[in-house]
Amino acid sequence: MKTVKLEVFGPEPPCVRCQAVKKNAEEATKKLKQKGIDVILSKQKINSRQTVSKYGVLVSPALAINDVIRFMGRIPSPDEIEKEILKTI
Amino acid sequence: MEFNRIIRTIILVIFIGVIFYLLIDSRIRAYSLAPTLTQADMSGLVWYEIPVHYMWDYALHGWICLLFAFVLAGLFYEFVPKEFLTKYMSSKKASGYLIGIIMAPFFTVCSCTMVPIFGSIMYAGAGIGPAITFLLMAPAANILSVVVTGEMIGWDIAIIRILVSIVTALVAGIFISRTSWGKSIEKKFSSESSKNIKGKVELVKPQIDERLWSSIKFSGFLAKKILPYFILGLIAVSYVQAYLPEDVVAVYLTGITGILLASVIGGPLYTPTLVEIALGKVLLTLGMSKAALLSWLMGQPYDIPNMVAVSRIVKWKVVINYAIIALFSSIFFGMLYGIFLGII
Numbered sequence: 001m002k003t004v005k006l007e008v009f010g011p012e013p014p015c016v017r018c019q020a021v022k023k024n025a026e027e028a029t030k031k032l033k034q035k036g037i038d039v040i041l042s043k044q045k046i047n048s049r050q051t052v053s054k055y056g057v058l059v060s061p062a063l064a065i066n067d068v069i070r071f072m073g074r075i076p077s078p079d080e081i082e083k084e085i086l087k088t089i
Numbered sequence: 090m091e092f093n094r095i096i097r098t099i100i101l102v103i104f105i106g107v108i109f110y111l112l113i114d115s116r117i118r119a120y121s122l123a124p125t126l127t128q129a130d131m132s133g134l135v136w137y138e139i140p141v142h143y144m145w146d147y148a149l150h151g152w153i154c155l156l157f158a159f160v161l162a163g164l165f166y167e168f169v170p171k172e173f174l175t176k177y178m179s180s181k182k183a184s185g186y187l188i189g190i191i192m193a194p195f196f197t198v199c200s201c202t203m204v205p206i207f208g209s210i211m212y213a214g215a216g217i218g219p220a221i222t223f224l225l226m227a228p229a230a231n232i233l234s235v236v237v238t239g240e241m242i243g244w245d246i247a248i249i250r251i252l253v254s255i256v257t258a259l260v261a262g263i264f265i266s267r268t269s270w271g272k273s274i275e276k277k278f279s280s281e282s283s284k285n286i287k288g289k290v291e292l293v294k295p296q297i298d299e300r301l302w303s304s305i306k307f308s309g310f311l312a313k314k315i316l317p318y319f320i321l322g323l324i325a326v327s328y329v330q331a332y333l334p335e336d337v338v339a340v341y342l343t344g345i346t347g348i349l350l351a352s353v354i355g356g357p358l359y360t361p362t363l364v365e366i367a368l369g370k371v372l373l374t375l376g377m378s379k380a381a382l383l384s385w386l387m388g389q390p391y392d393i394p395n396m397v398a399v400s401r402i403v404k405w406k407v408v409i410n411y412a413i414i415a416l417f418s419s420i421f422f423g424m425l426y427g428i429f430l431g432i433i
Contacts, residue, residue: 047206048212049278051209051212052209054287055288056175056209057175057178057206057213059174059202067288067289069289069290069291070292071292072175072290072292073166074307
């Protein structure tokens with residue numbers, strides 16, 4: 001089984017648009033599971049030392065696939081997220 | 090599939106084009122986008138009729154301006170290259186100030202997005218100066234409020250508002266970065282920058298129709314967030330328009346008193362919902378001086394919710410200092426504008 005790391009970045013407390021991204025990411029995760037791809041989804045704080053030293057200044061909401069920021073400042077649909085994850089494999 | 094994309098792009102471009110056309114058309118025909126009711130018109134109305142009439146007047150005149158402002162804000166937010174911020178806000182150079190000033194107005198969002206970016210800039214090591222500049226610039230001169238100010242009140246005030254916000258944001262940023270406590274906060278954020286795995290930023294470039302659609306969705310998101318408060322605010326504004334005597338405005342909101350009062354109450358009363366523009370417009374028609382109006386509109390950086398949110402990231406000392414700088418600058422530029430206009 002292949003595994004992919006998916007990180008959603010948003011402020012604490014979470015904003016509406018970041019929650020929308022997280023929901024779409026969860027949906028994509030479910031679909032990919034049926035295709036035999038294991039997605040490890042996590043929510044990261046966007047303005048933490050860890051995030052900034054790794055990626056720099058991000059605009060919320062942001063989404064990273066395997067340590068690469070792919071979406072920033074917009075809400076990708078579950079299909080879009082799924083498509084991008086499939087590309088990385 | 091490709092055909093559908095082209096059709097969708099055309100429909101979206103036409104939609105945006107029509108909105109731009111409406112605005113230009115209103116200009117050509119000299120149709121006022123600001124409400125036109127005066128106190129005299131409203132004097133015969135019963136108390137509960139006042140907001141209804143006022144809002145109807147707003148709906149007739151203001152909708153083009155509001156629609157245009159929201160669509161433009163959405164377009165800018167979508168098409169402004171956000172990677173730019175990641176790339177250039179991470180190093181400690183003077184260019185950080187420039188990027189802060191140029192980029193901030195396009196992020197037409199409330200403090201819930203601005204404040205995390207402020208925190209991130211601190212961690213990124215760009216220094217406290219550019220971070221403060223960015224923070225103060227964003228609410229003071231964002232696309233949405235500049236367009237609404239320009240169309241409802243006047244483009245002279247809107248342009249002065251941008252220029253004055255740049256100066257204020259720069260002065261506050263440079264001043265705080267020079268102080269010893271400012272430097273010590275900066276050190277606390279930049280030290281022990283862990284050199285762990287470096288991530289990359291390679292954004293997916295979506296098709297043009299998807300980008301246009303997501304920009305309109307963002308306009309909708311902004312409208313959904315701002316308009317309910319704006320409408321509530323208008324109810325209050327309608328009573329000000331109907332009942333506030335012009336003598337009171339003439340005494341308290343003109344001359345030097347007017348500037349001082351407008352600066353002091355402009356901040357705490359500020360709501361990031363365009364209500365301050367509607368109220369400013371009403372006070373102007375009731376006789377507030379233009380200089381006091383400028384001070385009034387400059388009050389944003391020290392509104393209270395914003396200050397509380399920022400104080401969770403940096404010390405209160407920083408917050409109080411930039412608030413004081415912003416307050417003095419709103420008084421100073423109000424006075425300057427008053428002298429320039431020859432009314433003080």
